[in-house]
Amino acid sequence: MTDDLQRIDLTNCDREPIHQLGNIQPFGFLLTLSSDWLISRASTNLEQFLGVAWEQALGQPLMEIILPEAVHTLRNRMTVIRGPDTVERIFGLVLRENGGNFDVAVHLSGGQIVIEAEPAPATQDNGAISIRSMTARLDQTETLQAFFREGARQARALTGFDRVMIYRFDETGAGEVVAEAARSGIGSFLGLHYPASDIPVQARRLYLRNLFRIISDVDATPVPIAPQVTEHGEPVDLSMSVLRSVSPIHIEYLKNMGVAASLSISIVVEGSLWGLFACHHYSPRLPSLERRTNAELLGQMFASRLESRERRLALEYERKAKKIGDLLLTSVAGNASLLDDPAWLIDILADAIPADGIGVWINGSMAISGAAVSQDQISALTTLLNQNAAGRIFATDNIRSWYPGWDESTGICGLLAIPISRSPRDYIILFRQEIIRSVRWAGDPKKPAEYGPNGPRLTPRKSFESWSEMVRGRSLQFTPAEQRVAETIRVALIEVILRLSEEANAERRLASERQELLIAELNHRVRNILSLIGGLVRHSKSAELSVDAYIDQLQGRVQSLGRAHDQLTLDQWAPASFRQLLEAETAAYLGRTSGRLEIDGTDVLLEPKAFTTTSLVFHELVTNSVKYGSLSTNGVVTIGWDRDDQGNLKIRWRESGGPPVSAPKRGGFGSTIIRRSFVYDLNGETDVRFSPSGVEADLLIPAQFVKSVADPVALSQRRDVADSNSTLHRLGQQPLSGMTVLLVEDNLIIAMNGEDVLRGLGALDVIAVPNVAQALEALDTHTVQMGMLDVNLGLETSFPVADLLKSRNIPFGFATGYGDSIPQGEIYADIPVLQKPYGSESVEAFLSSVLQGSGRSNET
Known part of the structure; x- marks a missing residue:
């Protein structure tokens, strides 16, 4: 083997520029025109068809060599061309006087107008009717194999070729003849396989662009296009040409098969080259352009029906797959x-x-x-x-x-x-x-490298007899x-x-949405609370108050908000009891003397917005009365309420038996809350009078914020719980006298406040730690008499500390901002819970439950 042959490989055919061969088949002529319709190229056989030498035509306007009417028709048809892969065809067009009719194809290539023409038959085909009937026959087939077979039969009837095959590509580019219609006596190619190299890559690309390809006579001499290249050295691109000449390699391939003429019609399914109608004739054959166009239409209809059938099969498979998927889900779920x-x-x-x-x-x-x-x-x-x-x-x-x-x-x-x-x-x-399995090839698929008529190259197979390969x-x-x-x-x-392994995707998305909503709502409420606290801090300041008095006053207002919030969360942020609000507020300041406040009225529920506002107003009324009014001595306060015809809640505050009162010369922040809160926040009414017998106030809450009590018994039970949680059981001024208290709190500011409160209640020492590890260490190094534990400590909880305190019989309680319910509630059901934010009064009540529950007193 020579060195030339050693360099030969199967990509030779793939590299051949079959769209730029510079020749056409001789059964027609070709012209290329510039954008201003001047002739820039012509096939050298122009004179044979139009009587004008190609040399004389170059540079001339098209109208100089064909009839103006024909030029007009061509111009009109050019207006409908969209893109480089569109070809317009005109049948029976007269180009010259007494010159006969031509079938013409027009397209664009590289900015040039390409006109191809061939003599039209004496009588035009009537192919449209046959296409409709052929499509109907295709639709009547039941199986896919019958569909292929009928497609081959109809294509042969339309084209008249000796053999029509339906040729299907696989994913490698190799092909198989899946259906065939042929005249008797010429054998069968049905079931034969062809290697991918038989139809090179660039040929398959052209089949996707140009849907049919005619070779009328393999022995015909190609006709050159002159000039072959432009002034820039570029050949004409004949990808969409009807007359494009044939690669010498393919001509030899067809001759080896004994084929004299061929027609290929692309079958394009979902944008990919599924296969071909491959039509062979054993003598020269040229169906008219109209007949070939109808064959192209048949190929498109066939491809459309094939795509529909494959989609139906795919849908059937998908239904089966869905059924399997449902079975998997239901079975495995159980x-x-x-x-x-x-x-x-x-x-x-x-x-x-x-x-x-x-x-x-x-x-x-x-x-x-x-x-x-x-x-x-x-x-x-x-x-x-x-x-x-x-x-x-x-x-x-x-x-x-x-x-x-x-x-x-x-x-x-x-x-x-x-x-x-x-x-x-x-x-x-x-x-x-x-x-x-045995695969029948159309000859040996391994093309031998040898010297062919076109020099040392990969030469087409010489034998196409059935050749079997064991796979x-x-x-x-x-x-x-x-x-x-x-x-x-x-x-x-x-x-x-x-x-x-986890919640289903939908549940996770829903949980995420809920979390986002919760975070947004929490953020909104925290900002509102911070703004409210900020307002209380600013407006509680007064030059007349000492620092301690200012802190006490501010702490009282914050505690009032905390009690209102506790009452609302007890009912899951639903409307809450007005009577419980009054009892909680008065119990916080009057303790066991709260009986000096007389409450008279049928209980009602207040919406959350009205509840917090009302809490602040009555906090100010009670604290003012405790400082300056009837509750500062042995007087009495009477609170009564009822609802008017419109459902508004009318509240009466009456003080008696206290010192004489008079209107303040300057209204402080507390007075502002009393006078303006109902009006500003609820669009209600407030009337405050300073009579000699004591302060009188008439308040009105609009009906939209007031609800009737649906279940008085249940509300009474909840009131008992609230009373037990809020009523102070004082143990004296120093309930923690001499004790060492362990305070577990992960927030420094809250821990510092807790230390102050506990020391104010008599604690000898307060050991404040932020986490479980330091708490356990403190219990090993100090003698502790009581513990107050924040439940949630960032990424951990204080339950290990609670377990150790419980094992040592050291009394303790939990502090939390999450309400009365805590995790592991069954284990710690008897452990008191202190709600945040807390102050001296609420901590003192909390200590009552912790120490009395342990059997200890302040003498411990």
Whole structure:
């Protein structure tokens, strides 16, 4: 073999510029025009058709060589061309006086107008009617094979070629004859396979752009186009040409087959080249341009019907896949162990994706059924599969081509891997056994390299007799439809895994939305509370108050808000009891002398907005009365209320038996709250009078903020709970006298406030720590008589500290901002809970429950 032959490879044909050969077939002529309709190129046979030498035509306006009426028609037809791949055809056009009719094709190429013409037949074809009847016959076929066979029959009837084959490409570009219609006595190519190199890559690209291709006579001499190249050295691009000449390699290919003329019609499905109508004739043949156009239309109708059939099959597969997915979901939801049973999975999947075995790899666990594959082999496969794109199924009918180390002695040659999680991925792998089969090729698919008529190159096969090849090392392929089913099942299995390992995707999204809503609402409320507290801080300041008095006053107002908030959260932010508000507020300041306040009225519920506002107003009324009014001595306060005809709540505050009162010379912040809160916040009414007998106030809350009590008994029970939580049981001025208290609180400001409160109640020492570790260390190094524990400490809780205190019989209680209910409530059901924010009064009441519950007193 020579060095030239050693350099030959199968890409020679792929590199041939078949769209730029510079020649046309001789059954017509070609002109190219500039944008101003001047002739820039002409085929050298122009004089044969128009009587004008090509040299004389160059540079002339088109109107100089054909009739003006024809030019007008061509111009009109050019206006409908959209894009470089559009070809317009005109049948029976007269180009010259007494020159006969021509069939003309017009398209654009590289900014030039390309006109091709061939003599029209004496009588025009009537192909449109036959196309309709042919399409109807296609629609009547039941099976896909019958559909192919009928398509070949109809194409042969339309074109008149000796043999019409339907040629289908596989994913490698190789082809198979799946249907054939041929005249008797010429043999059959049905079932033959052709290697991908028989139709080079660039030819397949042209088949996608130009849907039909005619070769009228393989022995015809090509006609040159002059000039061959432009002044820039560029040949004309004939990709969309009707007359484009034929590659010498392809001519030799056809001659080796004994074919004298051919017609190819593309079958394009979903934008891809599915196959061809390949028409062969054993003598020269040239159907008219109109007949060829009708054949192109038949090909498009065939492709459309084929696409519809394939979509119906795909839908059927998808329905089957959905059914399998639903079965997986319902079955595994009731019995998660089924995923560990590969035999069950094979039974479920086999109806849609036949397989000879299955391997399941989930969470590092493996199960195998029906395939002679070891666990080590599956482990190696999953390692390789993890190199693929995430979330993609993978299929091969030849494992060894993908994994050279694969042991084919297992008899397994194909696999379909379904990833069912992210990295590290879990897989379900379907295996298929080797199928040894004989493939009939149209001659030896390995083209021999030899000296051909065109020099040392890859020469087309000389023999197209059936040539059989024994194919080993391959399984039955996993079809695209089966792979789509696998994708559907992948999604279903992922949902199964998610349901087993965590909440389903929809639940997680819903939880996320709820969390976002909760965070937004919490943020809104915190900002409102901070703004409110900021206002209280600013407006409680007075030059007349000492620092201690200012702190006491501010603390009282904050505590009032806290009590109102507790009352609302007790009812889950629903309308809350007005009577409980009054009792809580007065109990906080009067203690056991709260009987000096007389309450008279049928209980009602206040909406949250009205409840907090009312709490602040009555806090100011009570504190003013305790400081300056009837409650500062032995007087009495009477509070009564009822509802008017419109449902508004009318409240009466009357003081008596106290010192004489008079209107203040300067209204402070408390007076402002009393006079303006109902009016400003609720659009209500306030009337405050300073009579000699005591302060009188008439208040009105609009009906929209007032609700009737639906269940007085239940409300009474809740009131008892509230009373037990809010009524102070004073143990004297120093209930913690001499004690060491452990305070567990992760917020420094709150811890400092807690220290002050506890020391103010007599604690000898307060050990404040922010976490469990320091709390346990303090208990080992100090003698502690009591503990006050914040429940939630960032990423941990104080329950380990509570367990140790409980084991040592040291009294303790919880402090929390999350309400009365805490986690592990059954274990600590008897442990008192202090609501935040807290102050001296609420802590003192809390200590009452803690110390009395332990049997201790302030003498401890």
